[in-house]
Amino acid sequence: MTASLQIRQPCPPGACDCRREQLPDIPSADLRILHLTRQEEKRLLDRLENLQSLADLEHMQRRMYEQLGIRLQITPSVHEVRSMRGIGIQLLDLPGLCRKTRQSIPAAIRRGLEKHPEIAYELLNAHDLLRDA
Structure with missing residues (x-):
């Protein structure tokens, strides 16, 4: 017996x-995002808040793409980074993502990153922004 996958409830109109309603009309649409239910979203957010290392963050980026089709870009500003706001975190456009x-x-x-600032330092170092420090 196979279990059916749950699909996220649609947002209220407007x-x-x-x-989401355009997904069937888009030939290259990635329907994996519909499997992110509200309960699974809460688990994902909890997991992202409790990162342990830069490798953990990179692993989560890969898993989000593999399972949901979410592409996440995390890049530090080329200017001085004084807080976590200086690190750009962007989700690429994905139809169906609330x-x-x-x-x-x-x-x-x-x-x-605020809980574990050493991850932010690793991220900055990985982009060679701490070379002069």
Whole structure:
């Protein structure tokens, strides 16, 4: 017996710009994002808030793409980075990704970086921004 996969409930009409209703009309649409239910989203956000290392963050980036099709770019500013706001966290456009989710994923990552600033330092060092320090 096979278990059916749960699909996220649609947002109320006019409350979101996720373009979920257009997914069937887009030939190259990635439907994996619909498997991110609200309960799974809470688990993902909790996991992102409790990162342990830069390798853990990179692993989560890969898993988010493999399982949900979410492409996440994390890049430090080329200028001076004084706080976690100086680290750019962007989700690439993905039809079906809820507006609130697009906001909550970067916020959860920033909270994780604030809990473990050594991850932010590793990220800056990986981009060679601490070479003169």
